[in-house]
Amino acid sequence: xxxxxxxxxxxxxxxxxxxxxxxxxxxxxxxxxxxxxxxxxxxxxxxxxxxxxxxxxxxxxxxxxxxxxxxxxxxxxxxxxxxxxxxxxxxxxxxxxxxxxxxxxxxxxxxxxxxxxxxxxxxxxxxxxxxxxxxxxxxxxxxxxxxxxxxxxxxxxxxxxxxxxxxxxxxxxxxxxxxxxxxxxxxxxxxxxxxxxxxxxxxxxxxxxxxxxxxxxxxxxxxxxxxxxxxxxxxxxxxxxxxxxxxxxxxxxxxxxxxxxxxxxxxxxxxxxxxxxxxxxxxxxxxxxxxxxxxxxxxxxxxxxxxxxxxxxxxxxxxxxxxxxxxxxxxxxxxxxxxxxxxxxxxxxxxxxxxxxxxxxxxxxxxxxxxxxxxxxxxxxxxxxxxxxxxx
Amino acid sequence: xxxxxxxxxxxxxxxxxxxxxxxxxxxxxxxxxxxxxxxxxxxxxxxxxxxxxxxxxxxxxxxxxxxxxxxxxxxxxxxxxxxxxxxxxxxxxxxxxxxxxxxxxxxxxxxxxxxxxxxxxxxxxxxxxxxxxxxxxxxxxxxxxxxxxxxxxxxxxxxxxxxxxxxxxxxxxxxxxxxxxxxxxxxxxxxxxxxxxxxxxxxxxxxxxxxxxxxxxxxxxxxxxxxxxxxxxxxxxxxxxxxxxxxxxxxxxxxxxxxxxxxxxxxxxxxxxxxxxxxxxxxxxxxxxxxxxxxxxxxxxxxxxxxxxxxxxxxxxxxxxxxxxxxxxxxxxxxxxxxxxxxxxxxxxxxxxxxxxxxxxxxxxxxxxxxxxxxxxxxxxxxxxxxxxxxx
Numbered sequence: 001x002x003x004x005x006x007x008x009x010x011x012x013x014x015x016x017x018x019x020x021x022x023x024x025x026x027x028x029x030x031x032x033x034x035x036x037x038x039x040x041x042x043x044x045x046x047x048x049x050x051x052x053x054x055x056x057x058x059x060x061x062x063x064x065x066x067x068x069x070x071x072x073x074x075x076x077x078x079x080x081x082x083x084x085x086x087x088x089x090x091x092x093x094x095x096x097x098x099x100x101x102x103x104x105x106x107x108x109x110x111x112x113x114x115x116x117x118x119x120x121x122x123x124x125x126x127x128x129x130x131x132x133x134x135x136x137x138x139x140x141x142x143x144x145x146x147x148x149x150x151x152x153x154x155x156x157x158x159x160x161x162x163x164x165x166x167x168x169x170x171x172x173x174x175x176x177x178x179x180x181x182x183x184x185x186x187x188x189x190x191x192x193x194x195x196x197x198x199x200x201x202x203x204x205x206x207x208x209x210x211x212x213x214x215x216x217x218x219x220x221x222x223x224x225x226x227x228x229x230x231x232x233x234x235x236x237x238x239x240x241x242x243x244x245x246x247x248x249x250x251x252x253x254x255x256x257x258x259x260x261x262x263x264x265x266x267x268x269x270x271x272x273x274x275x276x277x278x279x280x281x282x283x284x285x286x287x288x289x290x291x292x293x294x295x296x297x298x299x300x301x302x303x304x305x306x307x308x309x310x311x312x313x314x315x316x317x318x319x320x321x322x323x324x325x326x327x328x329x330x331x332x333x334x335x336x337x338x339x340x341x342x343x344x345x346x347x348x349x350x351x352x353x354x355x356x357x358x359x360x361x362x363x364x365x366x367x368x369x370x371x372x373x374x375x376x377x378x379x380x381x382x383x384x385x386x387x388x389x390x391x392x
Numbered sequence: 393x394x395x396x397x398x399x400x401x402x403x404x405x406x407x408x409x410x411x412x413x414x415x416x417x418x419x420x421x422x423x424x425x426x427x428x429x430x431x432x433x434x435x436x437x438x439x440x441x442x443x444x445x446x447x448x449x450x451x452x453x454x455x456x457x458x459x460x461x462x463x464x465x466x467x468x469x470x471x472x473x474x475x476x477x478x479x480x481x482x483x484x485x486x487x488x489x490x491x492x493x494x495x496x497x498x499x500x501x502x503x504x505x506x507x508x509x510x511x512x513x514x515x516x517x518x519x520x521x522x523x524x525x526x527x528x529x530x531x532x533x534x535x536x537x538x539x540x541x542x543x544x545x546x547x548x549x550x551x552x553x554x555x556x557x558x559x560x561x562x563x564x565x566x567x568x569x570x571x572x573x574x575x576x577x578x579x580x581x582x583x584x585x586x587x588x589x590x591x592x593x594x595x596x597x598x599x600x601x602x603x604x605x606x607x608x609x610x611x612x613x614x615x616x617x618x619x620x621x622x623x624x625x626x627x628x629x630x631x632x633x634x635x636x637x638x639x640x641x642x643x644x645x646x647x648x649x650x651x652x653x654x655x656x657x658x659x660x661x662x663x664x665x666x667x668x669x670x671x672x673x674x675x676x677x678x679x680x681x682x683x684x685x686x687x688x689x690x691x692x693x694x695x696x697x698x699x700x701x702x703x704x705x706x707x708x709x710x711x712x713x714x715x716x717x718x719x720x721x722x723x724x725x726x727x728x729x730x731x732x733x734x735x736x737x738x739x740x741x742x743x744x745x746x747x748x749x750x751x752x753x754x755x756x757x758x759x760x761x762x763x764x765x766x767x768x769x770x771x772x773x774x775x776x777x778x779x780x781x782x783x784x
Contacts, residue, residue, distance in 0.1 A: 001590035002559040003511035004652045008660060043463035053456040056672065057449060063636060064445040070635040071435035105497060105666075112665025113505075116532060119395035120512075136664040140508060167394040198393035236667075243462040244455060245670040260396045268400060272528040273504025274497075275628075278637040280448065281670055 007142045014132055016361035020345070027349055037384040039311075039372045040355040042176070042330075044240045046303060049296035052239060052287045059283030073276035076267055077103025077248070081282045084289035085248050094220045096250060102266060103277050103285075106247040107206045107234035112137050113273075114202065114230065114249070117265050118168060125166035127158060129177055129332075129362030129369070131204075134170045143168075149365040156180040156323055156332065160193035169194060171219070172204040174211060177362045177371040178332040179324015181215045187222045194228035198257065201229040206247075209238040209301060211327040218250075226252040230262070237329060237375075239288045239297045246277065246285040304329050307374040307381040314385035318392045331372040332359070336391065344370050352387040399534045406524055408753035412737070419741055429776040431703075431764045432747040434568070434722075436632045438695060441688035444631060444679045451675030465668035468659055469495025469640070473674045476681035477640050486612045488642060494658060495669050495677075498639040499598045499626035504529050505665075506594065506622065506641070509657050510560060517558030517591075519550060521569055521724075521754030521761070526562045535560075541757040548572040548715055548724065552585035561591050563611070566599035569754045569763040570724040571716015573607045579614045586620035590649065593621040598639075601630040601693060603719040610642075618644040622654070629721060629767075631680045631689045638669065638677040696721050699766040699773040706777035710784045723764040724751070728783065736762050744779040 020040060028036065048056070062068040076082075082098040089096050104110040115137055123144040126134045135145055146166040150158040156178040171190060173182040182190075194201050203219040211217055219229045231250040235241035251263045270276075287293045308325040315322050315333060322333035335344035341358030348354040357373070359366030374381070412432060420428065440448075454460040468474075474490040481488050496502040507529055515536040518526045527537055538558040542550040548570040563582060565574040574582075586593050595611040603609055611621045623642040627633035643655045662668075679685045700717040707714050707725060714725035727736035733750030740746040751761030766773070 002514055002592045002649050004649045004654065004657065005509055005511050006650070006652070008652065008657045011660060011664075045458070045461075045463070047458050047461040048455045050456070053452060056452040056455070060445060060448040060452060063440045063448070064442070066437070066439050069437075069439040069632075071437070071632075072634045105670075108667040109665065117397055119397050122394055133664050140661065140664065200394045240461075240463075242464045242667070243671040245667070257394050257396045258398070260398070260400065262396065265396065265400045268403060269532065272403075272525050272532065273501065275500040275634070275637065278497075278670060278673055279635040280672065 005140065007140050010139050011136055020355065020357065023349060024355055034353050037354045037380045039376050039381065039384055040357045041373055041375060043242050044237065044375050045377060046240055046300045048240050048244065049293065049300060051290065051292045051296055052284050055287035056280060056284040059280035063280060070279040073279055073282065075270040075274050075276045077101065077277065078282045081286050084286055088289050089218065092217060092221060094218050097253065100250055100252050100263060102249040102251065102270065103282060104247040104249050105245045105277055106236060107204060107232050108133060110232050110247055110249050111204065114232065115141055116269055117262055122167035124168040124170065125164065126170050129359060129366035130170065130172065131176055151365055152321065152334065157182055157186055159186065159189050167199050169199050169201045170204065171201055174207040174328035176207065177330055177359065179328035179330040181211060181327045184216050184222065187216055187219060191222045191224045191228060195224050199228065203229050203231045205231055206234040207237055207328050208233065210329050213327055215327060220250065226254040230255065235285055235288055240300060244281060244284060246281050303378060304374045307376060307378055310382055310385045311372055311374065314388045317389055329374045331374065333370050333372065335368055335370050341367055341370060354384045354387060397532065399532050402531050403528055412747065412749065415741060416747055426745050429746045429772045431768050431773065431776055432749045433765055433767060435634050436629065436767050437769060438632055438692045440632050440636065441685065441692060443682065443684045443688055444676050447679035448672060448676040451672035455672060462671040465671050467662040467666050467668045469493065469669065470674045473678050476678055480681050481610065484609060484613060486610050489645065492642055492644050492655060494641040494643065494662065495674060496639040496641050497637045497669055498628060499596060499624050500525060502624050502639055502641050503596065507533055508661055509654055514559035516560040516562065517556065518562050521751060521758035522562065522564065523568055543757055544713065544726065549574055549578055551578065551581050559591050561586060561593045562596065563593055564596035566602055566720035568599065569722055569751065571720035571722040573603060573719045576608050576614065579608055579611060583614045583616045583620060587616050591620065595621050595623045597623055598626040599629055599720050600625065602721050605719055607719060612642065618646040622647065627677055627680055632692060636673060636676060638673050695770060696766045699768060699770055702774055702777045703764055703766065706780045709781055721766045723766065725762050725764065727760050727762050733759055733762055746776045746779060
């Protein structure tokens with residue numbers, strides 16, 4: 001008699017985006033002529049840049065001709081793309097071997113799969129507020145979760161606490177939802193903690209391309225990270241691949257636990273459980289790492305950054321505390337007048353027709369906070385900023 | 393201190409294809425002018441058909457324009473594709489709801505991931521010879537494997553044995569590597585066994601498009617399967633997607649264990665652990681299920697089937713026993729003169745410059761057997777058949 005994985009019963013249903021869309025729908029039905037300004041979504045709105053489109057078309061063309069057709073790809077990623085990613089790290093003086101880079105279908109897919117490397121007895125530390133998937137993927141595996149709450153006092157960038165004990169450490173920097181980014185010193189403290197305790201950091205670097213100040217883009221800019229960290233990256237926000245799907249993961253060969261190389265284990269996992277990522281999409285990804293690709297994706301990122309500037313200026317003017325926005329596509333603000341997350345949501349929707357994301361959707365300590373995405377339409381963002389100022 | 397998943401240490405290294413390529417390389421270096429006829433690969437050799445290429449290009453174009461750009465896709469698959477797949481099943485009178493169909497990156501990816509639905513205490517029955525990934529994915533999860541050997545006596549289509557007890561039952565029909573295909577009665581026996589024991593069948597239907605006789609393409613053509621089976625399919629061999637990556641999985645809503653719906657659990661798994669499959673690739677897949685797409689993929693399949701006919705005729709003439717070939721892209725033959733798999737491999741390579749796959753790579757009971765793939769080049773296949781006849 002088959003026994004289902006009963007850990008699923010321990011998952012909490014997430015009604016966050018369901019509730020948001022229900023409230024927006026209700027408002028729209030009552031006020032059909034109102035234009036709603038959507039700053040809630042974590043999805044990009046700009047299309048892929050030209051050089052990526054061109055490379056995707058070429059990839060499709062290759063699949064149409066016997067001489068250039070590609071069947072099964074290496075499960076760990078195509079050499080042409082691994083080399084490009086290695087060189088991308090090299091520009092920041094992070095020296096990797098190409099076979100420390102694994103091509104993936106995206107960060108969310110990889111964050112789910114990678115847990116297969118670890119014993120289920122391990123505990124997972126999640127810095128909250130956080131993407132709920134970190135917790136849920138570990139609940140499915142039956143792991144114990146250690147919650148580490150952050151807040152205004154630590155600028156949502158908590159330091160490791162020697163009293164805490166955990167084996168897997170999730171660090172997302174720049175952070176979703178708070179937009180906060182660790183400094184080199186901050187990350188060094190976590191790397192040292194991990195090396196002292198034998199923990200492994202899962203470093204979610206999905207938003208690294210938004211960093212403009214002097215902060216680490218990669219955990220491997222930190223001394224000691226090669227013995228304690230896995231980095232999971234994505235082209236979703238970097239190059240608008242949310243619906244096109246591509247990412248990459250770095251597992252250093254120096255990452256060994258109980259004599260087992262996590263890099264070698266991941267090779268074995270991928271060759272057993274996948275047949276690699278689509279040739280066409282890998283060709284599209286390759287274009288992102290060319291000089292022209294880097295130039296073009298930066299033009300798109302600038303549009304989102306301009307959105308951020310507009311919103312930050314408005315928040316500054318009305319005197320609302322926030323973090324993020326500068327090195328990240330998210331702005332995390334404190335709801336004014338000690339309002340709750342949902343209370344502020346309702347106010348923005350009903351008074352200003354602005355949709356954002358209530359902070360408590362990212363964990364208990366997100367209550368009283370609110371997330372604006374800067375991925376929306378520029379004209380809508382400017383109008384949202386104008387309306388926000390009427391809150392004064 | 394992080395504990396790695398020590399089950400990886402129980403995995404046997406697979407040297408099968410490594411050893412094959414080593415021997416081929418050595419031969420080629422000694423005989424640089426010989427043309428080697430490759431019937432070993434399980435990969436397709438024909439490019440994608442025109443209508444799929446056209447649809448992929450359109451998908452890429454959509455990603456280039458803001459108005460038609462697609463960001464995050466539904467994690468369970470795009471409606472346009474789920475509906476098409478539902479209709480494809482409908483043609484064989486298998487009635488599904490669209491939300492019983494999940495779009496995947498391919499069968500191998502899904503066969504790895506789907507195990508997340510089951511408790512690790514379950515045992516997995518593998519009918520051997522078999523794709524080594526069935527066993528390995530369960531070893532990684534720490535599950536007990538129940539091996540069921542098949543052979544010439546049962547035409548490599550064993551029936552369930554009431555003395556055997558297992559919770560997860562792998563059935564691959566048409567089979568890799570043997571090419572054997574269950575009849576309706578054969579599958580009915582397995583479905584009845586699963587329902588009696590509360591087991592769940594993982595039905596690998598990756599080769600269904602090669603069936604030409606009256607055999608079930610889907611486990612859901614069998615009465616009772618909706619309460620005991622998951623079907624995992626792929627466009628890899630159906631439409632040449634080995635390097636393009638797309639598949640689909642059917643989990644009926646009637647599949648419930650201990651009150652838990654496996655369909656609902658899989659929705660939760662996908663929304664937690666993925667962000668869906670590439671929009672572009674799903675558009676390519678959509679074209680496969682149009683009338684024109686079905687016509688064009690059948691033209692490609694016919695090329696492989698003609699390869700099979702040529703090889704079967706040669707084997708008939710020299711009096712070698714085999715199965716498969718008729719409803720499957722693989723031919724599974726008994727090595728002549730009681731030769732071992734590797735002995736026959738060496739003979740074919742050194743005397744005839746033909747490369748095939750030794751049967752023991754698929755499990756102990758594959759010893760003394762040999763697999764020919766029909767996915768190779770037609771001219772090479774004809775030449776291989778001619779040379780085989782010199783074995784007489």
